[in-house]
Amino acid sequence: MLNRVILIGRLTKDPEMRYTPAGVAVTQFTLAVDRPFTSGGQGEREADFIPIVTWRQLAETCANYLRKGRLTAVEGRIQVRNYENNEGKRVYVTEVIADNVRFLESGNRDSGGSREEGSSGFSGGQGGNQGGYGGGSQGGGSRSGGSQKNDNRDPFSDDGRPIDISEDDLPF
C-alpha cells in the first residue's frame, strides 16, 4: 500500500554495476547508516549496513559518481526477495530499491589523487559545494525504473543460471 524509505549514510565500498541479459543497468551498493544511539557500556556507535539497488539511468549515474565512503541520501522502498539456495533452503534477501539518490559529497575534496577514490571517472558538474543530483523519479517525466516488474530478482546472483528476462518483460 505504501512503502517509503529514506536513508542517509556512507558507501561501504565502490558501487558495482552490472547489466541484465536484456541490457538493463543495475547498480548495487551498501550504505552504512549510524544508529541514533550508542550501545554497550563504552558508548561505541553501531551502524546498520543496508543493501541498495538502483536500476537503469539512475544505476549508471550512481556507478559513475558514487564512491566508497561518500555521504549519500537514498529514497526508495523496501523489497524482500526470497529464493531457494543450493541446499534447498529458502533464503530471504531484503534490499532498498532506490528511486532517488542524492550525492551529498562530491568527489573533488582536495585533490583528485586520493588512492581510495579508485578509478573515479567523476568529473564535476554536480560536485563542488552543491549537493549533487542522482536523478530520481520525483520529478516530471523521467521513468526512473526503480520500481519495475523485473526488480525482484537478484542481479548479483552468480549462481550459474542465466537471468531469464526477455526483452518483452522490460518496461521500456
Add this chain to the structure above:
Amino acid sequence: MLNRVILIGRLTKDPEMRYTPAGVAVTQFTLAVDRPFTSGGQGEREADFIPIVTWRQLAETCANYLRKGRLTAVEGRIQVRNYENNEGKRVYVTEVIADNVRFLESGNRDSGGSREEGSSGFSGGQGGNQGGYGGGSQGGGSRSGGSQKNDNRDPFSDDGRPIDISEDDLPF
C-alpha cells in the same frame, strides 16, 4: 535536494476538482491530521489542517473516490508559493503536492444511504477490506504529474485573472 512528506488524516470536506485553461485536472483538499500529543490542561487533541494538491490522473481519481471524513494517506512534497495580494502584500502559501494517495477507507461502509457521503459516485472495486489505490508515481511508468513545472500556481485563485498557462508549458 530532497523533500518528502507522508501524511495520514481525514478530509475536512469533499475534494474540489478544476481544470486549467490547458485542460489539466487539478484537485485540492485539506487533510486534518491529529497531532501526536494533547495540549492545554484538559487534554483536548488538536489537529493540523494541511492543504493537498494533486494533478492530472491522480487528481481525477481523488475527485472520484475521496469524500469528506475519509481516512487517507498522502505522499508528496512541500511546496511554498507566494504571490502579491490585492493590497500589494506578498502572501505565502504552503501546500503538499501529492504524487501518491491511498484511500484507507472505502465508500461502502454499510449501506450507500449515508447522507454524509454526499453525491459519492464511488462504487467499490478498490474499497471493501482492501486499502484502495489512488495511483501514485512510485510505480513504473505512470507519469503522475505531481511534480510538474506548472504546479507552482494556485489553480484555485478566483481572483479574476485568467490562469496564464500556455499549452507549451505543460509537460505532456
Add this chain to the structure above:
Amino acid sequence: MLNRVILIGRLTKDPEMRYTPAGVAVTQFTLAVDRPFTSGGQGEREADFIPIVTWRQLAETCANYLRKGRLTAVEGRIQVRNYENNEGKRVYVTEVIADNVRFLESGNRDSGGSREEGSSGFSGGQGGNQGGYGGGSQGGGSRSGGSQKNDNRDPFSDDGRPIDISEDDLPF
C-alpha cells in the same frame, strides 16, 4: 545518520508478544505491503512481507489491538542484525524497528463474532471509525523504546541459548 521507514500494509498473522528475561515486552509481526505495480504477464499484484519489531509499551499496545489482516501504518527504522547459525554460517536479518504504529482499522467491523479476529480483547476506545493510536515516540514524553540499545537481538530466536540481557543493560 538518518534512517526512516513508513509502511502501510496488513498483518499476515496475529502479532506475537514475548518478554525478555529482564521483563521487557517485545512484539513481532509481519506486514504485507502490496507493491506499487503489477508484474508478470497476467497482472497479479505482488507484496513484500516485512518483519516489524516493537518494544515496551508500544509492544503491548500492538499485541492487544492488532490482529491478522488489519490495515496498519508503521513508522520506524531499518535494522540489520546478523548472527552465526548452527552450521557456522552468518545469517542476516532485516527488520523494521517501529516507534510509531497506527491502527487504521478497528476490531469492531460489524459484529464481534468473526472467527478470524481471534481472541481479540479489543474493546473500542480508539477503534470505531477513528484511526486508532498505537502510541509512538513522535509526541511528547513517551519513551517508546523503539530504538533502544537492546533492540539488536532477536527476541524470537528459540535456539536454546538464553537471552543475555542484564537489568543494567536496559534503558529504564
Add this chain to the structure above:
Amino acid sequence: MLNRVILIGRLTKDPEMRYTPAGVAVTQFTLAVDRPFTSGGQGEREADFIPIVTWRQLAETCANYLRKGRLTAVEGRIQVRNYENNEGKRVYVTEVIADNVRFLESGNRDSGGSREEGSSGFSGGQGGNQGGYGGGSQGGGSRSGGSQKNDNRDPFSDDGRPIDISEDDLPF
C-alpha cells in the same frame, strides 16, 4: 494520525535562537530545497523556502552549529498555526517542527577564515568527513521537545504582546 517530513537543503541565513519567557530555547531557520525539476523555458531550477522550528536542546545545537549555506537534513512534522493579524485577518503559518537535524557539512571546509561563516565557534569533532549529529528524538531517552504542547505559538512574533506561557505549561 501520521505526519512525517524529511528535507535536505541549505540554510538561507544563519539560524536565530530565542528563549520563551519560561526559558525554553527555540531556534528558527529557513531551508532552501531545490525542486526536483526545472521550470520555465531556460531550465532554471527553483527552490522551496521552508521554515523550520526546533525546540530545547536541539534548538541550541542548531544555533551553535548551523550556518547560512550549510547542507542540512531535517526530520519533523508539518504544523499549521493561525493567528489574527493587526487588521483582524486570520493568517496561516506553516512550519516544519523538527525533531531530528543532521549537519551534512561541517564548518571547517578549508580554513576558518571565511567571513561568511560568521562567529561560528564550531570546531570539528562531528565535522570533517563524518556527517554531524544534531540530536534527534529517534534514539533512546532524549526528550527532544520537538513536539511539545507549546510549539503552537510563534516564538518570533515581535508584536508587543508577551508570550503567555506559564512554567506549568512547559513539558519539563
Add this chain to the structure above:
DNA sequence: TTTT
C-alpha cells in the same frame, strides 16, 4: 472555514 475544518476531520473523527
Add this chain to the structure above:
DNA sequence: TTTT
C-alpha cells in the same frame, strides 16, 4: 527577504 532567500541557499548552492
